[in-house]
Amino acid sequence: MADSRREEQPSHLSSRTLWLMTVGAGLVVANNYYNQPLLALIAADFRVSEREASAVASITQIGYAVGLFFLVPLADMFYRRRLIVAIFPFIVVSLLLASFSHELSWLTVASFFIGLTCIIPQLFVPLAATLAAPKERSRSIGMVMSGLLIGILASRIISGFVGQHMGWRYMFFIGAIVMFAYWIVVMKTLPEIKPSFHGSYRSLMHSLVHYFRTDAALRLASWRGACSFASFAAFWTTLVFHLEGQPFRAGSDVAGAFGILGIAGALVPAMLGKTIDRLDRNKLIVALSGLALFSWWFIGSPGSTRYWGLIIGVLLIDMALQAIHLINQSVIFAKHPEATNRVNTIYMTSYFVGGSLGTLIASIAWGHFQWTGVTIVGTGFVVLMLAGHMLFSRQAK
Known part of the structure; x- marks a missing residue:
């Protein structure tokens, strides 16, 4: 394998750089999720069904998964700051294309490219892991992850x-302006990191297969990530449709306001990152999976007709699934410091493929069984995650 000598890397992550990446992770990843509370407005504007409009959210996540798989590994091969700076103009153009789309097909194409290019946070997370001292690694990853999740x-x-x-068009236009401004800041302040991989792009991509085939812990983390994000996406994609109906009769602004509740869960990685290395991770994952199942009961039972049921469910499921996400990334980065971007590619590609499936299946379930169907889908993915962990955790360990 062409994964030859590793360049010496900085061992210090300044507070300024950490906050730059934390805030930036939230700003960039937000572009992928602007569409979700807007789906009903998009459907009405283009005079299509809610299910057809949901394709915008699904295609965005597919584009993100493609970008994760084909672009993120390049950060092990090229200077990272230069790569990040080069991607930003394409983000701006994609957002402008979405803003000025006058057919659903054009918006769908723009959404794919928004997802494809807005993979910058998945370059920031491994960058934080690389720059941080070993004892600060989990905390630094947790900080950037919290910024990313708060952005979502x-x-x-x-x-x-x-x-x-x-x-809805104004949201994408505003996003383009924000991305242009942040691009300027990144060019002036983000530190440079030398590549750790010396070889061809073909060898780089082949090494992904090597890591996936030889590391059971990476495979299991990818499975947990895919199932957890599928469950997460099932809720958020269909929430706006649920709130539009009886007894809520609410608009996209109310659906978006539920994000305030989710921010509490998004703070978990930053807090848990300080203590995660001292906890039994297997037991913690089982406990968090149980919490996620309990939260889906709130979402599906009291949450079908009452705001308080949805509120409790959102708080609990966000805390549980984001904590599992942090555990997964802490495990894979600690095992492979020489290939943080590549193992992150494997993990996050699985993660967002899972999210795309969760969005798609939940949309179909909504069309046939409404909120009951969505609850079954969300619960089912948590059960699959827990079953995989129970079956293969010993082998991974």
Whole structure:
């Protein structure tokens, strides 16, 4: 394998750089989720069904998965800051294309490229792991992950409000302006990291197969990540449709406001990152899976007709699934410091393929069985995650 000598890397992650990546992770990833509270508005604007409009969310996540698989590994091969800076213009263009789309097909194409290019946070997370001292690694990963998750959830709040009061197109236009401004900041302040891989792109991609085939812990983490995000996406993609019906009769702004509740769960990685290395991770994953199942009961039973049921469910499921996500990434980065971007590619590609499946299956379930069907889908993915962990955790260990 062409994974030859490793360049000496900086061993210090400054507070300024950590906060730059934490805030930036949230700003960039938000572009992938602006569409979710806006799906009903998009469906009405293009005069299509809710199921057809849901394709915008699914295609965005597919584009993200493609970017994760084909672009993120390049950060082990090229200078990271240069790669990140080169991607930003394509983000801006994709958002502008979405803003000015006048057919659903054009919006779908734009959404694919938004997902494809907005993989910057998945370059920031391994960068934090590389720059941080070993004893600070989990905490630093947790910080960037919290920024990313807050961006996902806050994006729904912002886009729901903008969509309700200005129209869905304005949200993508505003996003383009924000990305241009952050691009300038990154060019001036992000530190450079030398590549750790010396070889061809073909060898680089072949090494992904090698890591996946030889590391049972990486495979299991990828399975847990895919199932957890499928469950997470099933809820958030269909929430706006659920709130539009009886007894809520709410608009996209209310659906987006649920992101405020999710922010509490998004703070878990930052807090858990300080203590995760001292806990029994297998037992913690089982406990968190149980919490996720309990939260789906709230979402599906009281949450079918009452706000308080949805509120409790959102708080619990976000905390549980984001904590599992942090555990997964802490495991794979600690095992492979020489290939943080490549193992992150394997894990996060699985993660967002799972999210795409969760979005697709939940949309179909909504069309046939409404909120009951969505609850069954979300619960089913948590059960699959827990079953895989129970069956293969000993082998992975």
